[in-house]
Amino acid sequence: MIAMRYVQPPVSLLKEISAVQNQDISLDVYCSEQTLLRNFFWLRLRLLTALIRRTRPATRRCLDFGGGSGVFAASLSTGFDQVTLIDQNTDEARDLVRRLGIRNVDLVNANVFDHEFAPGTFDAVTAADVLEHFTDPREPIARIRRWMADDGVLFTSLPTENACYRILRLIFGKKKPADHYHSAAEVEAMLRQGGFRKVMGLYHPLLLPIFPLFRISAWRKA
Numbered sequence: 001m002i003a004m005r006y007v008q009p010p011v012s013l014l015k016e017i018s019a020v021q022n023q024d025i026s027l028d029v030y031c032s033e034q035t036l037l038r039n040f041f042w043l044r045l046r047l048l049t050a051l052i053r054r055t056r057p058a059t060r061r062c063l064d065f066g067g068g069s070g071v072f073a074a075s076l077s078t079g080f081d082q083v084t085l086i087d088q089n090t091d092e093a094r095d096l097v098r099r100l101g102i103r104n105v106d107l108v109n110a111n112v113f114d115h116e117f118a119p120g121t122f123d124a125v126t127a128a129d130v131l132e133h134f135t136d137p138r139e140p141i142a143r144i145r146r147w148m149a150d151d152g153v154l155f156t157s158l159p160t161e162n163a164c165y166r167i168l169r170l171i172f173g174k175k176k177p178a179d180h181y182h183s184a185a186e187v188e189a190m191l192r193q194g195g196f197r198k199v200m201g202l203y204h205p206l207l208l209p210i211f212p213l214f215r216i217s218a219w220r221k222a
Contacts (some may be wrong), residue, residue, distance in 0.1 A: 002053055005078040011031050014096070016070070030042065048155060058149070061084065062126065063117070064076060064085040065086060072128055084108060103126055112143065120148065120150065122152055124155065126174050128155075128156070128157040129158065132187055134181065145196065154191075154218070155217070156187070156216070158183075159180065162181040198219055200218040201216065
């Protein structure tokens with residue numbers, strides 16, 4: 001088991017960075033004033049950390065694919081020698097990494113379709129609530145597979161978009177993002193078609209496949 005630790009950046013710091021960058025990505029869920037909603041989204045990352053520890057990938061290099069505001073980078077930096085975060089806007093992540101004093105996280109500010117890594121570069125790739133945002137996830141899936149080492153592991157977190165999910169959106173007053181194009185089941189089907197096999201999975205929040213809101217999974221090359 002790798003020595004990765006779950007690290008939750010202070011909510012006050014995220015609020016400060018989001019205000020400076022004039023962005024509300026972190027404020028929307030990770031800094032929500034609704035305690036239940038806020039804790040629910042942080043728990044996703046805690047479960048993802050547990051899955052990485054259980055799966056025990058090699059610990060040289062990890063890619064945080066679509067890492068956004070960098071909220072998971074603090075945890076990843078404790079388990080891997082080098083973490084690379086790629087996103088088309090890394091302003092919040094840059095400030096967060098700097099303020100937390102993290103030195104082993106590189107930021108690539110680029111569209112994933114406009115950037116290339118050498119084949120087999122990464123021992124692990126995390127795509128936490130990212131792939132459902134692509135109208136056609138097959139190309140990013142192909143890129144991830146190419147960038148992974150043959151013994152690498154891909155970790156995904158995907159919203160199920162089931163009836164329970166839709167009801168909770170109404171309760172918490174949240175609208176479905178316009179760019180949530182696919183459900184977890186649809187993305188996972190494309191992952192299998194793209195040459196991946198699931199090796200381990202968790203369900204959030206009950207850890208059982210009974211009306212899960214998120215599927216949190218580990219994948220290896222088929």
